[in-house]
Amino acid sequence: MTEQETPKETKAKKSATKKPTRKEETQGAVERAETEGTVSKGSLIYLDYVGRTKEDGQVFDLTLEDVAKAEGIYKEDSRYEPILVAVGWNWLLGAIEDELVGMKVGESKRIEVPPEKGAGPKDPKKVKMIPKMKLAKHGVKGYVGEKVKFGQEEGVITLSVGRTCRVDFNSPLAGQTLVFDVTVRGIVSDVQEKLKAIVKRRIPILPDDKYSVTLDGDTITVELPKESRYIDGVQYAEIGIAKDCLQVHEKAKQVKVVVTFDRPEENKTSHPTEETS
Template sequence: MKVEKGDVIRLHYIGKVKETGEIFDTTYEDVAKDAGIYNPKGVYGPVPIAVGAGHVISGLDKRLIGLEVGKKYTIEVPPEEGFGVRDPRLIKVFTLGQFRKQGIVPFPGLEIEVTTDDGRKLKGRVLTVSGGRVRVDFNHPLAGKTLIYEVEIVEKVEDPIEKIKALIELRLPMIDTKDVMIEVGEKDVKIDFTRVEIDPKTLILGEILLESDIKFIGYEKVEFKPTVEELLKPRDQVSESESEEVKKEEKENEDGNREQTQSS
């Protein structure tokens, strides 16, 4: 069974830097611990993706097409299809005073984040501190590196409901899909998150990404409950119908109180 573009699969991988053999990412918990990159808040195990949707770096994504389920492969990804080539324009020089004003003592290797004039946030790493000048590299740490991925296609998901569950697992891993109601038609999908306890902002982003993913695998219409519009509504804002119910209840209480007063 070979993988095709648009398939939903579960993938195990180990990502290494070719030149050094350094492991920078993996879906295996034990490998992450041994490599010193274990994240206690991370989710380990075969990761679900839609092939070709950009859920992994482009050089790996396109090389998954044609692979067979259950087999292991070693894939080489050049820098331009990985994290990009190094751009010397992304090495910036700051004054030591600019750091001190923010209470930061810079040193080589220090990771920082700055906000650009247009509001973008860039992460960088201090290269040198010398003569009152601080050189910071805003290239991705793996820019310019050739990458090696050891991959295994664990599963090709065929059932329509399970495909949607896999994509929810990818975009909203903190959600238990048992609490999600899913309906799948020939060209439409309905997803009900009303039983799920989750931060509205997180759910809004998840729904936006899920809609894109679900349409990528071939569906034309995606409906969510609650909708993004409902989630964006202020918590203290009630719908017109709810407001009418409140007014009706208040009027009934006033009438009841008036009758009691008159009878007494």
């Protein structure tokens, strides 16, 4: 702090230079979206939701931090922010996307999804009796409620009796009617904002100032930092970015994903050569 600066001025300066968090970046994108309009098939929107099971009202998924805290399920490492949804692209359950059509920005709605349109009915064949000795080899203790993983299957122990456990490998939501309370926060109409939002959705940990999207004629160019090479699954994310960009901007014919590697600066410290006599 200089002699001319007051503590308040110094704090303001630090706030101005402080990089926004991921949540703040998303909030900024939502604020730039249209605050009026009606959702139609193909609309790119920001959506808040809370998903519960109808039978007992248990929350299984949500985007709202205050609800997570009220329900006692808040997690520090979870992201609580509106999600990007391309209506009609099956980013959500079809039964939800169908109900979003016709909603207005700021409107809230409760949507019920029956089992056949949600996680499906319970499959009796996925409920298996497994010896505790076999479970123990996989590090399973054998108590009711314990989660079990066998190869690609994940289940939960629902009964433990004698030397055997009953393990249900159905989805925890199978056979249940799901209830979603949704709110449309904004509709993204600007093409540039749409393309940036798609990149952010595919690589959410990438700060906004670390990538750029430009549109030149029928070519979309996405420039990513070299650090993105170290992000798990980035190659698949790039394929998804290209596919989504072409779908959201039908006039485009190609997408270029560019990562630039600069030649490192040469070591400025020179080593003197030995003189020979």
